[in-house]
Amino acid sequence: MHELSVTQSILNIALESAEKAGAKKINKIKIAAGEMTGYVPQYVQEYFNIVSRGTIAEGAELEFRKVPASALCRSxxxxxxxxxxxxxxxxxxGNDLKLIHGREFLVDSIDID
Ligand SMILES: [Zn+2]
Structure with a gap:
C-alpha cells in the first residue's frame, strides 16, 4: 500500500504546477522512478485514477522513466x-559507496492543456 501516499504526492505536485500554469486539464504526468524504489507503475496508475477523480488530472496518463541506481565511490x-x-x-x-540515484520518485514534467 505504500504506493498510495507517493501517488497522492505526485497528484498534489502536478495539480500545483498545473494551477500555476493556468491549465484546464492535465493530460500526462511524466515520472522519474528510481529502480530501487520498488513501486509498481500499474498500481501507481490505479491509485492515481482513484485519487485524481474530480480534479483536472482525472484521466491523466502516467509515464514512467526508470532511473538506474548509481553511487559515488568514496574510495x-x-x-x-x-x-x-x-x-x-x-x-x-570498494564498498564505501554513497547512493546518488535509484531511490527518487519525482515528477519530471506534466503535459497540460
Ligand atoms: Zn571505486
Missing part, C-alpha cells in the same frame, strides 16, 4: 552503476 571518487542491488564499485571493487 576512488568515481560514479559507479549499481547492478543487482550489490553495493560494490565497478571501478575499484
Amino acid at each position: 576512488c571518487g568515481k560514479e559507479t552503476p549499481l547492478t543487482d542491488y550489490r553495493f560494490i564499485c565497478a571501478h575499484c571493487g
Whole structure:
C-alpha cells in the first residue's frame, strides 16, 4: 500500500504546477522512478485514477522513466552503476559507496492543456 501516499504526492505536485500554469486539464504526468524504489507503475496508475477523480488530472496518463541506481565511490571518487542491488564499485571493487540515484520518485514534467 505504500504506493498510495507517493501517488497522492505526485497528484498534489502536478495539480500545483498545473494551477500555476493556468491549465484546464492535465493530460500526462511524466515520472522519474528510481529502480530501487520498488513501486509498481500499474498500481501507481490505479491509485492515481482513484485519487485524481474530480480534479483536472482525472484521466491523466502516467509515464514512467526508470532511473538506474548509481553511487559515488568514496574510495576512488568515481560514479559507479549499481547492478543487482550489490553495493560494490565497478571501478575499484570498494564498498564505501554513497547512493546518488535509484531511490527518487519525482515528477519530471506534466503535459497540460
Ligand atoms: Zn571505486
